[in-house]
Amino acid sequence: MQQTKTMDYNAPSEVKEIEVVNTLELEERAGQIVPHGGFHYMSGGSGDEFTLRKNIESFNYKGILPRVLADVEHPDSSTSILGHDIRAPFIMAPIAAHGLAHQSKEAGTARGVAEFGTIMSISAYSGAKFEEIEEGLNGSPRWFQIYMSKDDEINKAIVDEAKADGATAIILTADSTLSGNREKDIRNKFVYPFGMPIVSRYLTGTGEKMSLNNIYAQSKQKISPQDVTFLSDYSGLPIFVKGIQAPEDAIIAIEAGASGIWVSNHGGRQLDGAPGSFETLEVIAEAVQGRVPIVFDSGIRRGEHIFKALASGADVVAIGRPALYGLALGGWKGVKSVFDYFDKDLKRVMQLAGTQTVEDIKNTTLFKNN
Numbered sequence: 001m002q003q004t005k006t007m008d009y010n011a012p013s014e015v016k017e018i019e020v021v022n023t024l025e026l027e028e029r030a031g032q033i034v035p036h037g038g039f040h041y042m043s044g045g046s047g048d049e050f051t052l053r054k055n056i057e058s059f060n061y062k063g064i065l066p067r068v069l070a071d072v073e074h075p076d077s078s079t080s081i082l083g084h085d086i087r088a089p090f091i092m093a094p095i096a097a098h099g100l101a102h103q104s105k106e107a108g109t110a111r112g113v114a115e116f117g118t119i120m121s122i123s124a125y126s127g128a129k130f131e132e133i134e135e136g137l138n139g140s141p142r143w144f145q146i147y148m149s150k151d152d153e154i155n156k157a158i159v160d161e162a163k164a165d166g167a168t169a170i171i172l173t174a175d176s177t178l179s180g181n182r183e184k185d186i187r188n189k190f191v192y193p194f195g196m197p198i199v200s201r202y203l204t205g206t207g208e209k210m211s212l213n214n215i216y217a218q219s220k221q222k223i224s225p226q227d228v229t230f231l232s233d234y235s236g237l238p239i240f241v242k243g244i245q246a247p248e249d250a251i252i253a254i255e256a257g258a259s260g261i262w263v264s265n266h267g268g269r270q271l272d273g274a275p276g277s278f279e280t281l282e283v284i285a286e287a288v289q290g291r292v293p294i295v296f297d298s299g300i301r302r303g304e305h306i307f308k309a310l311a312s313g314a315d316v317v318a319i320g321r322p323a324l325y326g327l328a329l330g331g332w333k334g335v336k337s338v339f340d341y342f343d344k345d346l347k348r349v350m351q352l353a354g355t356q357t358v359e360d361i362k363n364t365t366l367f368k369n370n
Contacts, residue, residue: 009035009193013103015331020341023301026325030101034328037188038100041212042324046180047272055268055299058276059308062366067354075350077343079358081293081316082169082238082260084141087117088343089310089358093297093318094145094171094242096125099194101328109327110136112335116343121145121171121318124158125207125215129197130165136332145171145242148220148227149202158198159235170235171262172228175243177221179212180270225256232257240295243270245280247287254291261288262295267320278309285313303345307353311364 012033020026031039045052077088092113099105106128113120113136120142122133133142144162149155159170184190189211196207196215203210203218220227232239238259243266244250250261263284265277277298285294296314300306301322309317319342326338355361 009038009100011035011038011099011101011103012328013331014329015104015108015333018326018330018334018337020326020337023322023325023338023341026322026329026338030325030328034101037185037190038193040184040188041097041182041190042100042321044182044184045268045272046182046270049268049272051265051272051274051276052268054276055265055278056276056301056305058278059299059302059305061279061369062308062312063369064304064307064311064349064353064364065367066352070354072351072354072356075347075355076357077346077350079316081119084119084168086119086316088339088346089316089361090300090306090339090342091119091143091295091316091318092121092323093320094121094123094143094173095320095324096123097127097192097194097196098324098327099127101324102331104136104327104331106133107136108332109323109335110134110140110142111138111332112136112323112327112339114138114140115332115336116339118339119143122162122167124198125196126198127192127194127196127207130161134165139166142167143169143171143240145173146231147173147176147199147216148223149199150218150220151202152230154202155231156234157201159231161198163235163237167237169238169240169260170231171240171242172223172231173242173266174223175245175264175266175270176216177223179216180266181272182212182269185212225252228253228256228258232259242295244284245274245277247284250284250287254288258292260293260295262297262318263314264297264318267298278305278312281309281314282312288313300342303342303347303349306342306346307349307361307364308366310358310361311366
């Protein structure tokens with residue numbers, strides 16, 4: 001697989017399987033080998049990082065009741081979403097600039113995701129071209145996440161390219177019309193060390209040596225229900241609206257033509273002081289009432305977290321930072337190691353909770369922790 005070394009940014013390049021005792025430890029290990037600015041960009045949140053911490057802590061507010069005499073052995077974690085059969089109820093979240101973690105960039109992540117057997121979400125802010133990512137995917141399913149241009153003709157061209165590449169759904173990220181107050185990036189004077197070929201057509205530059213604030217400023221800030229309708233009508237693909245934290249917004253999105261709701265607070269990187277993403281999931285699921293599938297992200301670190309999200313209304317969850325840390329530590333093999341860990345850990349929880357299938361998890365009632 002092609003690896004690209006940027007002159008003044010020396011990302012890791014090793015490819016190996018990694019030991020994953022838990023994914024929380026991967027952050028510290030990755031921080032020891034990823035260049036300082038790039039690591040803080042990946043790991044940091046906005047403001048005081050209250051919401052970043054809350055994303056993980058909020059899972060502790062609900063508990064899973066152990067069940068016995070449940071006649072469960074070898075739980076089956078496979079599921080399907082929008083016609084895709086996947087090995088486990090989790091996919092890769094769309095994240096910008098994987099080249100900050102590893103020289104193989106998104107191609108490395110894509111291969112790890114494909115080898116595991118689930119869906120890759122490709123960010124418009126990818127540091128790799130579609131054809132480079134395809135080297136890793138090798139025909140495996142992929143969704144495309146768009147940050148919209150202010151020019152709809154450019155948006156059409158990007159959607160056309162994503163469809164030609166094989167995208168089977170479009171993810172509209174609606175919660176990032178400007179950058180959150182990411183103080184670590186400001187302090188580090190962080191700029192991307194490489195370009196962004198997919199969105200370079202609407203940037204004044206390639207993306208290289210540009211800050212996130214600068215890039216966001218050149219994308220569309222005024223996101224409305226009409227944008228959901230436009231993307232749905234033009235692409236003919238299912239549209240997920242990503243960044244939903246309020247049930248009212250989920251209803252608006254569905255009425256505008258969304259085929260899926262993506263519950264997320266952007267990993268605690270946008271509005272600090274917002275609730276943990278898990279805290280909002282159940283009320284959003286109640287508002288959606290099963291009309292469209294729900295993807296959940298932000299804070300997934302353990303099998304228990306996946307189980308609780310599914311039991312609270314998600315159809316699948318999306319893995320973000322842990323996969324990037326795995327990429328940094330072991331390239332595509334490290335990504336697969338992380339996904340294998342999540343599958344093994346989820347099956348352990350399923351066994352102890354007396355659930356044989358993903359559908360059983362979804363029918364599980366959690367209890368409130370004091």
